[in-house]
Amino acid sequence: MLNDPMTIYYEKWLPRARRLLAPSGRLTELAMVLSSRDEVSVDEWQGRLRRVLDGKEAPDTDLVFEVERFVARPKVEESGEETPELGLAS
Numbered sequence: 001m002l003n004d005p006m007t008i009y010y011e012k013w014l015p016r017a018r019r020l021l022a023p024s025g026r027l028t029e030l031a032m033v034l035s036s037r038d039e040v041s042v043d044e045w046q047g048r049l050r051r052v053l054d055g056k057e058a059p060d061t062d063l064v065f066e067v068e069r070f071v072a073r074p075k076v077e078e079s080g081e082e083t084p085e086l087g088l089a090s
Contacts, residue, residue: 006061009064010058010059010064013064014052014053014055017052017053017067017071018053020067020071021049021053021067021071027046027049027050027053028042028046029070030045030049030066030067030070031043031045031046031049032045033066033070034066048063
């Protein structure tokens with residue numbers, strides 16, 4: 001159904017997700033975060049994320065939420081403080 005709210009949202013979300021995950025290493029970093037939360041390997045997450053960004057696989061709402069949460073997280077400050085969600089330091 002073309003007027004389905006999720007379809008409309010997805011059509012607007014996909015180009016934004018592509019743009020936000022385009023910088024080098026962002027997709028891999030997201031795959032690492034997602035892999036740390038379940039039993040799926042980083043490589044499998046990278047493959048799934050690439051299929052979603054290429055439009056070959058529709059994401060479920062949980063994945064859309066995870067991508068949004070990832071791109072909206074606070075940036076690591078120059079002081080080297082850790083980002084609480086990731087436990088990473090710069």
